[in-house]
Amino acid sequence: ENMGKGKVDMEVRADGVALITITNPPVNSLSIPVLLGLKEKYEEAMQRPDVKAIVVTGASGKFSGGFDIGTLGNAKLEGLPNGVDISVGIITQSLEGTQRLPRLVGLSKALEMILLSKPIKSEEASELGLVDAIVPPAELVNTACCWALDIAEFRRPWEASAFEELINSDTAQALIHIFFAQRSTSKVPGVTDIGVKPRKIQKVAVVGGGLMGSGIATALILSGYPVILKEVNDQFLQAGLDRIKANLQSRVKKGKMSQGKFEKTISLVQGVLGYENFRDVDMVIEDRIVGAHFFSPAHVMPLLEIVRAEKTSPQVIIDLMDVGKKIKKTPIVVGNCTGFAVNRMFFPYTQSALLLIDLGLDVYQIDRVITKFGMPMGPFRLADLVGFEVAVATGMQYLEHFPERVYKSLLLPFMMEDKRFGKKLVTCTRITPEKGIFFGMSKLPFSFTDKDIIEMVFFPVVNEACRVLDEGIAVQASDLDIASVMGMGFPTLQVTQKSQCSLIFICILLPTLWLLLA
Template identity: 55%
Template structure:
């Protein structure tokens, strides 16, 4: 077998059957750097020129086809010659070299075929994959669009509606679904993948299978009028779901260009749009968040000293209320055995029912199979005494009785605990690195993003955002409008403004937590009388249908004209007067006056060493409070 290596990033082997196997080698996920792409082109050029090569198989080393373009290259790509010629990589390499090859090409996909990896595969004459391979175009979550022809080829392979769903939601599909959609032409076991792909290329060569050029397929694209209606619906939905984001609309425009003006025109529009978006603030921010999220599990002095996580199988949870049952659900969903400890039979039954209901909801949503429900429930045991906890590996919600303070660590989940993605791991000065490593491992298994922080009032998220509502109250008592503030903040990208959030959380919780911050940070807290006055009137937020807003039976919020009376009374008690400048605040002023105090508090948390790095606080804000990434 002839084996040639091109620039260390691809290897070409030509077998006695005349099939060249080109393997992408760029650990850990065979990402497509500029070097890899040029190396691929060289390999294809060689294969096309060699008389002993009849057909080509493209695959990736070590069970991964390709995880896509290396986004770490985005930051420094402005100077590269490729981008002085828009579309060079996409059109010249993917389309005019790989797809235009005079020899049939089959992509043999195992592991990952994401982003540029899938776009490369779609340019081949056919695709084979394993059943568990993941195929998708997740570029939009990085503020860019597919830039190697994905906007043109995916709709032609799976239809317009499914292609829009996969791109706009950054949602990959597994091999079996990819086959049913027509994205791949066959599903093969990993052991047989390469041999089957070799034979498939020869079958195409000998006209036993069709030779399909994806870019020019049109059998799955709807007639123009119908296609435009689908695109119109996608646009309105994208604007509703992410009103601040431009790139989903650009993606839809590029897809439409290919349908209206032909795929070649679509490719050039895609290339130009990709370059422009890769320089945008949105893309820079989302790429920052991507790397920051990956970095939260790296903690200096903890994860870099060679410790291995211990095996945790059984976890005890003290208390089965809303939070305890949510934590139990998250653990059970990841196959941990859970003992739920309660003080009496009635509370225990209620806790077990909550957990079963949470699991049933996951079945209803299709996240766990019906046949796995009983198995999940069997992992749960209830208990009324501490004796049953003697052989557990970890206990959640206890610690003051133990003398082993090196084993105590905080695990701060957010409600709903089995749904929200963030987990604050709170270490004391005595917590051992081993315990933190253990909890980092558990957080990964229960699909949470962990942030390791020190102990302080409110930990990271709640401490960062305590000025959020306080700044709002200060502005309102001095003349700003409650509803204008909430509207400006939601327009900025937060899930809800400070007053709608206070209603959702409930005033009881708001006052209890606010009191803690007033006690601990008296020099920078604002004591407003507005919430206590609302409480006196039996208004405690959304649960009572009255707070800063009025709520109907479906908990839909509406403006309350009576609110101004409470604000006026709060002003008179506090002895403050209206500031004319605050009555007519611009949106940008509102955003800065509400959120700059949050930024300042984050800086204090960092300065005090509560957080290890600024990136961790960015992730805490995004995943804990829904701050726009």
């Protein structure tokens, strides 16, 4: 068996550098004996107290021609010059060269070097960042030894410093907070800590096949639950079944589901007009015992609000939490109030944006700033998609329950009066100043920066979140953070900033802003 040839020698210089030399003419290739010799000399150097640094070189002015593939058979020896195998391991995957080289020189050049074994000159290697310096041959070893001693003597903990800076950044803290907050949603005092185990839910009924009901049914059958879909007549029932089918077909088109899986999944839903088939179901949505508040589209959005009433049993809550997790939702348990937790917390979001419009700001400017901040879309585009009649109806609910905190905007009633209902009802909604569509705006004698707009829109949300916590609607503050991210698309990286600013806003900025506007 041809194992190759070659040897490795080591000399410890007076300055404490262990100079390891490869000798395997003609190009000092990395044969098996050379690799074993490198390992042996490296281990020896690491054990010697007089060694401060290690430098590897090659005899006769040649570092190494690369891995000796002749040791794997009788194939012709091929290798790259300058011995970069040892430092970046270009030839074999075991030396990680195919992974490291693209990071150094870029994908295009790396592919050229890896696939064609095309040599490059030292000047080009320096420009690419593959080598750090070019020195005369006579000075090469001494220069390398000086560099090695410099590294050993003046160690710069760049990785540790960079990691410390990264781990203490607002971005990292926000991501860490959300990571643990999501897991803490499964801990509900008086529910998950009393030894109650979830019952096995085998079949679920969904009452109503509209946009939300069909989305809920889709989420259930995607997780393997047989579903009974109840509607009031054949037309509505067929429309609901068609929505479910369209939801699944969308996954097929995107390559997320095979046709066979589609057929199997759609067979899990049964449409009915009566309640006769409900006798063997384990859970009904909508049910009056506990609220299961999904977010649209229900088969996509990851949040599930579980709304408990005064007498909801822990068993029912934990059953629904279990189902929520099985259909790939993150459940949070909340109390019952107008809007529950998420919509209640965010109702000032749209209202603050409407106030800015009445103060003379541009709709598109507000949406651009909010989107740039990290939200999936601005408040006006969202209202346009949902439908302005929904926004008006929702606003009336909050006006009834929180009259002292509801801003009565002129814009939405005007849009309704002008029959601009939003994209949900096909009619395109545009607010164009040149057409004079909305003349009720005033112009303040000062301008708003992007930061001002963000604070005006989101700080009232923080304020309302504090009320939600104070009233016991939410179990813990971190639940509201998860609800904001998963239910409203609040940017994860901004979560800690939201928490840090809340006290400042409530104690200082809110009264100041009120006086300014007054």
